[in-house]
Amino acid sequence: MKRYQIVIAAAVVVVLALLPIVVTDQYLLNNAILVVMFIGLTVAWNIAAFGGALSLGHAAFFGLGSYTSALLLLRFDINPWIGMIGGVFVAGLGGLLLCIPLLRLRGPFFTLASLAFVEVLRLLSIYARGLTGGSEGLTVPSRPGWLWMSFLGREPYYYIVLVMSVVTVAISAAIYYSWIGYQLRASGSDDEAVNALGVRSSRLKVFSLVVSAAMTGAFGAFAAQYYFIIDPDTNFSYVLYALQPALNGIVGGMGTVLGPIIGAVLMTPLGEYLRDAFTAEQGLSYIIYGVVLIVVVMVMPGGLMSAIRTGTDRLGRGGRRRAAAAVSKELEPTREEVKP
């Protein structure tokens, strides 16, 4: 990472930290929290995508994080901050479990296995009524104050989720620019060649999926505190927490550092806006959303990041062509002189 990139990133974080001073409207603040949370979720999902794994199972880790933290609080009166660490741990274990199909299957079949993983956990959390409260879910008691991570206003939640997302982005960038990131990306483009060169890509894939799962679990624990209520259909929701981060990542540019952030910043408000704009017409918002997805994938198969990259390349090439034309113009008289 270059120094100027770090400076820009720090400036963006400072601006975001100052946001609640300007934005006092609670509705807008809720949207800001959602955007920042989905930046974190998408970036966490994307860590697994460095090695080429396309997971549609991250809702499993989100739900595991939510339920672990909430159950620790309800059953054992354990502080939600510690509960969050518990959520990270359990979600990481879940990630380890999903590593078995990750190492055995490639491409679409890992994606399918990850999807089945979410469904199993969702159905089990409905079934295990005694532990999880079944489909009604659990209600997290409110004890306002920093000690119990529970507040009446939205500002503290915003700061908590902002810190979490900044940490997630920092971890993602650290992995991306380290040797682990280089080897992972290489294995994502040609796993066999990388293995032939002596890189043990399996370990790296396990590492990236477990880190990715653990970070997702942290956001799940945060959501349990923020929403107060958790239930199987929301916290293990394939659409909300598995498809959505993957979608943001694909739109922005899977496997890059900046892509998922751009994707989440663009797609989350779009989703919220469509849902608010078409509340009367059931389903219309998702129709538009689906069409946007299809068009983006068909027009820019590498996501926005690769489109930007080819765009600047083309501009660059255009510039060089113009320069070359200018040079040949200068040379033209000489050529004429050569003519007999």
Place this chain on the structure above:
Amino acid sequence: MQIFIQTLMAGVLLGGVYALVSVGLNLIFGVVRIINFAHGELVMVAMYMTFWMWQLWGFDPYVSFFIVAPVMFLVGLALQRFIIQPIQGSSSAMKIFVTIGVSIVLQNLALYLWGGQYRSVTTSYTTSVLTVGGVNISVPRLIAFAGGLLLVGLLFFFMQRTLTGKVLRSIAEDRDTARLLGIPVSRFYMFATGLSAVLAGVAGVLLTPFSSAFPLYGAQITLIAFIVVVIGGMGNMVGALVGGILLGAIQTLTGTYIAPGLQQVVLFALFIVVVLVRPQGLFGAGVGTEEVGLK
């Protein structure tokens, strides 16, 4: 014992429909090499078509087959020509996302147009039952099972014996060589996707007399069909048939003897176990499966 046979019977009949859906998925997967996440949505759309033709014009569900099948063929052609073909060369992640996009659009189109309520057809034979040796067999379910069996048989014959079937198999086996031999591969892709959509449509028609149509019906059945395909082996028609029946039987037996809430959990668990122990499926895989991700 009586309950056991009754449950097993219901499971086998259910499995026939699973097989029918899976064979269509297997076809597009084996030939076009695309994982179609919208396959279940095609079944759902066909169910709605059948329902509305019954509701508005009083068509018997089995009669509407003659309208649903050609319409679904056209839907399949359009899907291949305008959605899949432009991204045929891109990575598998992109293909997955495009078909997921199609499934999101179809699900919500159904929700938008027809609402979230369950739509069911009531005919004179909806509740009619055959009793054989003390075991009750629902007639529409039996028709669906027989229809499924018949279609899988026809498709098997078609793929093995006709020239078109042979061309499709040759494309499945080696696309590039087929192209070198002058086979218009993209046109046969359109045909294969159309045929796959017809199979989804027929499944929808056969399901309508005893299942309600609702927008999320497809999401459930897609995942189950994938499990059948993986268990039966990619590109393996007979495997899909046996796998479908096996899955149907396991599902109903779980519902009766363990817990109704765990039916799908057991199916998914079975899927994960099969994938880990025998990734090529129980009955062996077709060629070229490594291209789509199975080692």
